[in-house]
Amino acid sequence: MEIQISKTLKVSKGEILLSYGDIASYAFKVESGCLRSxxxxxxxxxxILQFAPKDWLVGDIxxxxxxxxxxxxxxxxxDSEVSCISTAAFGDFASLEKDTLVxxxxxxxxxxxxTNNRIISLLSASAKERYIEFTKTYPTLVQRLPLKLIASYIGITPEYLSELRRQLSKNIN
Amino acid sequence: MEIQISKTLKVSKGEILLSYGDIASYAFKVESGCLRSxxxxxxxxxxILQFAPKDWLVGDIxxxxxxxxxxxxxxxxxDSEVSCISTAAFGDFASLEKDTLVxxxxxxxxxxxxTNNRIISLLSASAKERYIEFTKTYPTLVQRLPLKLIASYIGITPEYLSELRRQLSKNIN
DNA sequence: ATTACTTCTTAAGGTATCTTAACTTTTATT
DNA sequence: AATAAAAGTTAAGATACCTTAAGAAGTAAT
Incomplete structure (x- = not known):
């Protein structure tokens, strides 16, 4: 069985591609714009579990x-363009061709x-450390995304992120 | 290339199989006892990132x-018995036989x-909820492991876990 | 231009969780 | 059995982070 890219889709900001309770039959490869799960x-x-800018995949495995x-x-x-990838074969890897599987x-x-690294970060780093780490890992996203989405990703409120940024700008430790 | 189970090893409680700074050339399959990462x-x-009781694999991928x-x-x-699995082929899946790869x-x-589910739990559940979830997901481990290890896994201190358990035993909400 | 909306900030007070330390109970060692 | 070590509990005070609310600043819509 081959991986199927069934079609590309244009979606506007705010459009939902998968909802709680749905059974995911597609993953999405982002061609332009940005998705999130x-x-x-x-x-x-x-x-927020994941941001998916251009060339990233997002789905519910x-x-x-x-x-x-x-x-x-x-x-x-x-506003984004995404390719839809059928996940029908995900339950049975043996049915895939070897190249596809590799x-x-x-x-x-x-x-x-x-995701392992994210767990380490959530368990062992403070909110301030996680924010600094995020800015280093995803510098382009930091410039693009509203802070409340970044706050949600690192596991804090937007108000507290604001406070942390103030501390950092003042070099308060 | 075949997956190689090079040998089985007996390790005593406390023995370290992989340290910070090492390059991991083996993953470990637990035959008896329990490991952790x-x-x-x-x-x-x-x-704690992972507990690995009998039949589980643990390594640093x-x-x-x-x-x-x-x-x-x-x-x-x-005290445990583990099989050591060479991870030499992990960098290049194409070199594996298809069955192995599947x-x-x-x-x-x-x-x-x-790990995805653990991230969801760390982001969206309270310490008390995570403890309850742990007891449901790993009932056998709960009976076997000291509470301080469970506390470490769910991301809290042993003292606070003690407090949560007292609340739960009194049906305090 | 004006209005409305989203983003970002600030601040006061609150809560979840941590720190430290002491004590009790259980388990392991001599 | 006695001693030591590990595990678990309790409590007081501290801190990281949250809640609520309000205002400021930037962006989009009429």
Missing amino acids: YVIDKTGKEH DSSTNNKPSLIFIDAIE HMSTKIRNKLIA | YVIDKTGKEH DSSTNNKPSLIFIDAIE HMSTKIRNKLIA
């Missing part, structure tokens, strides 16, 4: 693999490394 | 893949799903 917690607050309702949302945070596993492995 | 932050505190010094430690939290990718994918 996020959860909404029981108090109604959003927590758990939902796609196990055909279970998604816990997350994916939407466009800028390619996919490499991506999945790299994503695993990234 | 963890980081030590700049203040000297440990944060970032170090193995990219031949870079590890950021983590792996040690035995019980098997490995499935494991990596499942690990990615698990």
Whole structure:
């Protein structure tokens, strides 16, 4: 079985590509613009799992693999163009051609490394450290995204991020 | 290239199998006992990334893949027996046989799903909720592990876990 | 130009979680 | 059995981060 890029889609800022409860049958490769994935917690607050600017992939691998309702949302945070990739084969890697599988596993492995590093950061770094780390890891996103989205990604409120930025600008430790 | 299980090893509680700064050339499959992986932050505190009881794999995929010094430690939290799996092929999946690759990718994918869920939990659940979730997800570990290790895994201090347990036992909300 | 909306900041007061330290209980060692 | 070591609890005070609310500044829409 081949990986299928079924079509490209134009989505406007705010459009939702995957909702809580959906079963994910596509992942999205971003051709232009920026998507994000996020959860909404029981108090109604959003927590961003991933930003996906140009050339990034975003999807719900758990939902796609196990055909279970998604816990997350994916939407466009800028007007974007995306390619839709069918995830029908995710449950059974043996059905893929070897080249395809090599390619996919490499991506999945790299994503695993990234999420591992994020867990380390969430467990062992302060909010200020996580913000500084974010600005170093994603300098282009920092210039592009509203601070409240960055705050959501690093796990703090926008107000507190504002406070941290003030401290940093004053070189308060 | 085939996956190589080079040998099995007996390790005593406390023995370290991978240290910060090492380049990981093995992953470990636990045959009996329990391992853990963890980081030590700049203040000297440990944060547990993974418990690996019987039949689990633990390693540093970032170090193995990219031949870079590890950021983590792996040690035995019980007397254990482990099989050592060479990770020499991790940098180049194309060199693996397809069956091996299918098997490995499935494991990596499942690990990615698990780490994604942990990020969601760290971002969106309180310490109390994370503790309750842990007891549901790993009931056998809860009975086996000292509370301070569980506290470290869910990202809180042992003292605060004690307080949470007291609240839960009194049905304080 | 005016209005409305989103973003960002500031500040006061509150809460979750940590730090330190002491003490109790359990488990391991001699 | 006695001693030491590890695990678990409790409590007081501290701190990181949140909540609410208001205002300022920038951006989009009529």
